Amino acid sequence: MAESATDRLTVENQPTSEGAYRLKGELHHSKDQACGFELTENFERFNQANDIYTRGQWDARIRSDKVINWFKGMFRPGLGARKAEGYSVRDFALRNAGWMGANLTIQRSLKQGRVDAFLDYILPYSDPNPEKIEIESPEVMSEEMKSVSRLFGADAVGITHTDMRWHYTKSFSTKTLAEKPYGIPDGLSNVIVIVTAMNYEAVKTYPSATAGIAVGHGYSKDCELAQNIATYILNLVYRAVACVNDTSLAIPYAIAAGLGEYGRNGLLITKDFGPRVRIGRIHTDLPLVHDQPISFGVREFCDSTCQRCAAACPPKAISFGAPEARIPNQSSIIGIRKWQVDAERCFKFWVNQATECGVCMRVCPYNKDISRWWSRAYYRTWTRLAASPFKRLALKLDVALGFGQRIKPGEFWRRFRSR
Amino acid sequence: MAESATDRLTVENQPTSEGAYRLKGELHHSKDQACGFELTENFERFNQANDIYTRGQWDARIRSDKVINWFKGMFRPGLGARKAEGYSVRDFALRNAGWMGANLTIQRSLKQGRVDAFLDYILPYSDPNPEKIEIESPEVMSEEMKSVSRLFGADAVGITHTDMRWHYTKSFSTKTLAEKPYGIPDGLSNVIVIVTAMNYEAVKTYPSATAGIAVGHGYSKDCELAQNIATYILNLVYRAVACVNDTSLAIPYAIAAGLGEYGRNGLLITKDFGPRVRIGRIHTDLPLVHDQPISFGVREFCDSTCQRCAAACPPKAISFGAPEARIPNQSSIIGIRKWQVDAERCFKFWVNQATECGVCMRVCPYNKDISRWWSRAYYRTWTRLAASPFKRLALKLDVALGFGQRIKPGEFWRRFRSR
Numbered sequence: 031m032a033e034s035a036t037d038r039l040t041v042e043n044q045p046t047s048e049g050a051y052r053l054k055g056e057l058h059h060s061k062d063q064a065c066g067f068e069l070t071e072n073f074e075r076f077n078q079a080n081d082i083y084t085r086g087q088w089d090a091r092i093r094s095d096k097v098i099n100w101f102k103g104m105f106r107p108g109l110g111a112r113k114a115e116g117y118s119v120r121d122f123a124l125r126n127a128g129w130m131g132a133n134l135t136i137q138r139s140l141k142q143g144r145v146d147a148f149l150d151y152i153l154p155y156s157d158p159n160p161e162k163i164e165i166e167s168p169e170v171m172s173e174e175m176k177s178v179s180r181l182f183g184a185d186a187v188g189i190t191h192t193d194m195r196w197h198y199t200k201s202f203s204t205k206t207l208a209e210k211p212y213g214i215p216d217g218l219s220n221v222i223v224i225v226t227a228m229n230y231e232a233v234k235t236y237p238s239a240t241a242g243i244a245v246g247h248g249y250s251k252d253c254e255l256a257q258n259i260a261t262y263i264l265n266l267v268y269r270a271v272a273c274v275n276d277t278s279l280a281i282p283y284a285i286a287a288g289l290g291e292y293g294r295n296g297l298l299i300t301k302d303f304g305p306r307v308r309i310g311r312i313h314t315d316l317p318l319v320h321d322q323p324i325s326f327g328v329r330e331f332c333d334s335t336c337q338r339c340a341a342a343c344p345p346k347a348i349s350f351g352a353p354e355a356r357i358p359n360q361s362s363i364i365g366i367r368k369w370q371v372d373a374e375r376c377f378k379f380w381v382n383q384a385t386e387c388g389v390c391m392r393v394c395p396y397n398k399d400i401s402r403w404w405s406r407a408y409y410r411t412w413t414r415l416a417a418s419p420f421k422r423l424a425l426k427l428d429v430a431l432g433f434g435q436r437i438k439p440g441e442f443w444r445r446f447r448s449r
Numbered sequence: 450m451a452e453s454a455t456d457r458l459t460v461e462n463q464p465t466s467e468g469a470y471r472l473k474g475e476l477h478h479s480k481d482q483a484c485g486f487e488l489t490e491n492f493e494r495f496n497q498a499n500d501i502y503t504r505g506q507w508d509a510r511i512r513s514d515k516v517i518n519w520f521k522g523m524f525r526p527g528l529g530a531r532k533a534e535g536y537s538v539r540d541f542a543l544r545n546a547g548w549m550g551a552n553l554t555i556q557r558s559l560k561q562g563r564v565d566a567f568l569d570y571i572l573p574y575s576d577p578n579p580e581k582i583e584i585e586s587p588e589v590m591s592e593e594m595k596s597v598s599r600l601f602g603a604d605a606v607g608i609t610h611t612d613m614r615w616h617y618t619k620s621f622s623t624k625t626l627a628e629k630p631y632g633i634p635d636g637l638s639n640v641i642v643i644v645t646a647m648n649y650e651a652v653k654t655y656p657s658a659t660a661g662i663a664v665g666h667g668y669s670k671d672c673e674l675a676q677n678i679a680t681y682i683l684n685l686v687y688r689a690v691a692c693v694n695d696t697s698l699a700i701p702y703a704i705a706a707g708l709g710e711y712g713r714n715g716l717l718i719t720k721d722f723g724p725r726v727r728i729g730r731i732h733t734d735l736p737l738v739h740d741q742p743i744s745f746g747v748r749e750f751c752d753s754t755c756q757r758c759a760a761a762c763p764p765k766a767i768s769f770g771a772p773e774a775r776i777p778n779q780s781s782i783i784g785i786r787k788w789q790v791d792a793e794r795c796f797k798f799w800v801n802q803a804t805e806c807g808v809c810m811r812v813c814p815y816n817k818d819i820s821r822w823w824s825r826a827y828y829r830t831w832t833r834l835a836a837s838p839f840k841r842l843a844l845k846l847d848v849a850l851g852f853g854q855r856i857k858p859g860e861f862w863r864r865f866r867s868r
Contacts, residue, residue: 107684108578119582123684130680131673133574134553159527163538177865254550261549265526265542446596
């Protein structure tokens with residue numbers, strides 16, 4: 031289970047004369063093939079200032095009053111509401127109620143110029159004591175950390191090594207509206223990756239503000255859960271830094287930790303919840319063993335058979351073609367061959383909705399409810415079919431049974447109220 | 450369902466010449482009998498400065514270095530740990546990880562001299578917009594608020610009216626170590642009372658620091674849930690103030706909202722989770738209808754048959770006798786006939802443990818796991834037996850089946866790790 035030291039990446043990022051961050055040292059990790067990572071020689075680490083949300087704050091081509099209201103609407107009553115099913119004051123109210131927990135984490139360090147969990151890693155609430163507890167073995171400790179993660183609400187958890195290729199080169203300051211230096215403390219060589227499932231019924235209503243409860247509450251759970259786990263480690267008394275949308279790219283970490291595969295819609299496709307998840311990470315110096323990447327047929331299914339997300343995407347931001355290294359714009363990472371998603375088109379649609387969109391999450395055949403035994407049995411059977419030579423049949427069955435269809439927000443509310 | 454206006458209490462608190470707060474106006478509410486509230490004519494509203502936790506900060510008879518460390522230990526790694534099963538660094542670590550969410554709420558207003566959720570009500574994160582949404586009817590709105598509460602994790606929810614008899618007269622400032630004026634904004638005449646169940650397996654280990662996860666995580670869930678609900682209301686756009694341990698006495702509110710009965714151990718006994726719950730409240734001006742108090746035999750069972758909590762209490766803080774108005778010390782409210790609990794004895798034991806105790810919660814026959822159908826079926830049958838003339842048989846059966854017995858913290862960890 032444990033990897034040898036030579037498997038670890040020794041790469042560092044170094045600014046080139048043009049200011050781009052190229053990796054110095056090994057570019058490839060021995061696990062990359064199993065993960066499906068195809069890095070090209072011109073790979074560059076990503077600068078968070080190029081993230082589409084961050085560009086919404088500094089890039090004149092993206093920033094607008096509408097964009098600023100899009101951000102503010104998450105926390106201000108009534109902003110964005112209009113006379114349209116799924117976009118009323120009540121729909122936005124439920125979404126914003128869901129964001130409350132994330133808001134507690136975001137607010138925590140705002141005055142120090144930090145946006146914890148979204149631009150900056152979450153500040154640990156205390157230093158660990160210097161005296162560490164005795165660890166029976168990294169294997170036992172890993173099992174313990176998975177139990178702790180599940181106790182606090184993780185729906186899946188995996189462990190991998192810190193991999194600087196996925197770390198941002200710079201972050202962004204909302205105070206100066208400029209990029210700022212960035213990084214996690216040195217020596218945190220292991221990462222616990224956690225996944226929390228989002229509300230299935232709400233996701234069904236995309237596009238709508240109603241569905242936003244799934245994202246808001248998802249982030250809230252993720253923020254607190256990541257801190258629960260980090261706090262446990264700090265109390266053990268090792269070092270730990272909790273991350274959500276900040277610090278690094280969540281998806282490659284989740285893939286390396288054995289939590290799923292990369293899908294055409296640019297999302298992590300997990301084994302149990304498909305793309306309907308939020309991802310958190312805890313970097314730590316706790317001795318742990320690493321999980322292996324998994325494959326359950328997603329890559330082949332997306333590649334050869336399924337384009338539902340591409341066809342359903344309202345702004346046509348998802349590619350119908352094969353994985354490619356050419357990027358649509360500066361909001362994609364350079365030097366990885368993968369299904370590209372056009373973040374500019376995607377975000378423009380979001381801003382016009384005054385809330386996020388997740389149609390590609392709703393229509394994905396891997397997005398199914400597994401909370402009841404019969405729905406779980408169907409999903410297990412379906413994923414096996416989708417991984418077999420009968421991929422087309424699997425897709426046709428899925429469409430015929432009505433999976434992925436939108437339910438109207440009014441219907442969501444009717445069911446919700448009568449529950 | 451809806452009460453008439455004349456049912457509402459018009460009482461106000463007025464300082465007497467001796468400084469005590471006596472009620473002016475009606476002392477009794479028409480619901481009191483159904484709630485089991487027996488107020489005497491010398492009733493006085495409670496001053497939070499007399500709460501045993503608050504006295505731990507200002508009262509020389511209670512305050513000590515040990516008490517201060519007891520508070521600090523919740524947030525500082527390793528404090529209180531020792532070489533004893535259930536009190537190791539790991540046990541305290543799990544407890545403190547559970548407190549993380551509550552810590553986010555507590556930290557929020559510390560610099561303004563507030564301890565949100567524990568001494569002060571939780572500051573709303575924004576003002577509501579002036580334009581309110583249309584409410585179909587208070588009945589429909591009440592159902593909606595119950596669905597919203599459950600969506601965010603409430604295990605039970607009830608609605609009642611704001612009742613000033615249960616509100617503190619003064620609160621306490623941790624900055625000046627003196628009492629301070631207190632109160633919720635005017636005009637919030639309805640209260641949504643929420644209940645969240647605590648971890649059954651952890652509670653079984655009382656007395657131990659291991660069990661603290663049930664309390665810490667319970668408070669964390671309660672803090673966030675109360676704010677989720679308040680945020681929803683603010684976004685609707687009515688007024689709402691979320692409370693946890695602050696502002697008022699949680700138990701009479703929960704009883705009035707139909708969530709349970711008062712038990713010999715001084716705790717709320719809920720229908721589904723017995724005493725194993727945390728209680729939150731949201732005061733609001735949203736039009737709502739009120740629930741009726743329930744009775745499922747607890748009062749008679751505690752009164753005539755069961756003294757398990759009193760017998761098991763390590764510092765003998767629970768009365769074996771009948772309800773009485775005489776209070777053991779200033780940490781009890783004056784003028785209510787009820788089973789008295791000696792908070793001084795109770796807290797002294799807590800401080801010596803370096804963590805809270807909940808033996809009275811563990812041994813209570815109403816504390817049962819109902820997460821599986823057979824355990825739920827047994828509990829339902831048992832509560833009916835306990836409410837029948839065969840009360841003694843119910844108690845004997847419970848003891849014979851081993852319910853309420855302590856499991857060793859080591860056994861908790863063994864089961865926990867292998868989950």
